[in-house]
Amino acid sequence: MLRVVVLGAAAGGGVPQWNCGCAVCRAARANPGELQKTQASIAVSADGEHWFLINASPDLRQQLNATPQLHPRHGALRHTPIAGVILTNGEVDALAGLLSMRENSPFTIYAHAKVLAILKANSIFDVLNERTVNRQPIALNEAFEPPLPDGSPSGLEVLPFAVPGKSAWYLEGKVHPGGDDAGGDTLGLRIRDKASGKRFYFLAACAEMTDALKSEIKGAPLVFFDGTVWRDDEMIAAGLGAKTGRSMGHIAMSGEAGAISALDGLDIDRKIFLHINNSNPALLPASPERKLLERAGWQIPPDGTEIVL
Numbered sequence: 001m002l003r004v005v006v007l008g009a010a011a012g013g014g015v016p017q018w019n020c021g022c023a024v025c026r027a028a029r030a031n032p033g034e035l036q037k038t039q040a041s042i043a044v045s046a047d048g049e050h051w052f053l054i055n056a057s058p059d060l061r062q063q064l065n066a067t068p069q070l071h072p073r074h075g076a077l078r079h080t081p082i083a084g085v086i087l088t089n090g091e092v093d094a095l096a097g098l099l100s101m102r103e104n105s106p107f108t109i110y111a112h113a114k115v116l117a118i119l120k121a122n123s124i125f126d127v128l129n130e131r132t133v134n135r136q137p138i139a140l141n142e143a144f145e146p147p148l149p150d151g152s153p154s155g156l157e158v159l160p161f162a163v164p165g166k167s168a169w170y171l172e173g174k175v176h177p178g179g180d181d182a183g184g185d186t187l188g189l190r191i192r193d194k195a196s197g198k199r200f201y202f203l204a205a206c207a208e209m210t211d212a213l214k215s216e217i218k219g220a221p222l223v224f225f226d227g228t229v230w231r232d233d234e235m236i237a238a239g240l241g242a243k244t245g246r247s248m249g250h251i252a253m254s255g256e257a258g259a260i261s262a263l264d265g266l267d268i269d270r271k272i273f274l275h276i277n278n279s280n281p282a283l284l285p286a287s288p289e290r291k292l293l294e295r296a297g298w299q300i301p302p303d304g305t306e307i308v309l
Helices: 023-030 060-065 092-101 113-121 123-127 211-217 288-295
Strands: 003-008 041-045 051-054 082-086 107-112 133-138 156-162 187-193 199-203 222-226 270-274 306-308
């Protein structure tokens, strides 16, 4: 049985962002509840006892404390059900949470060589002693089964594949530690329970919907998809920034080339947006944007949502 817990659904900075007074952030401070969201990450398990994180957000400590499935075993002095972390990109909001896992518990980091090179180039990640925390490279289009800490099978099959995107923003204009070879900076994942055959897709960043990607995810029971902005020029129009969604490596929700339109008709049972920026009006439950995406069969999940396939 495939279990997924949404640890957070927001983009970098979360909702509300610490220094932002936009309409969404003001509403989130005034009415915390479901409006407040931590940064995007999920946890997945085939047995309900051992879990793998997909990305490690800067909010990870808060997310782990709020998620009983990820607490240490009752009565154990030192224990974690987390067997590994699978990174889909090298952005701060995907890997900074690793620094909250430095208490010498063994687990494995799985990432493309380009992302592992980013960790290697930044000495702050040396707090994760490689004698305890293994760093395992993963290759595009090569499925793997991450083992449990004792070496036994996890029951999960993970297939990484390239999606349109870009390198981490903090590397713009700099030499990439992993080199200039194409691919590896932005991954999508297909995660399958080997026993039941159930599968889902995780795409926290995607700059464009291609025919190949449509073919890959068509008919899936569940897709988590990039929901950073509602419209491409959203941050510019709101006075919050000078970049478009596409220039940051993210497709918009709306518009003819947006995610809602692009995934329409692909027979996907459940479509969930995550990595949603605080500028996105669809975060407001009563907004026209939220009503439109819900009519199109999309959801924005509260932190802590558990899905069983």
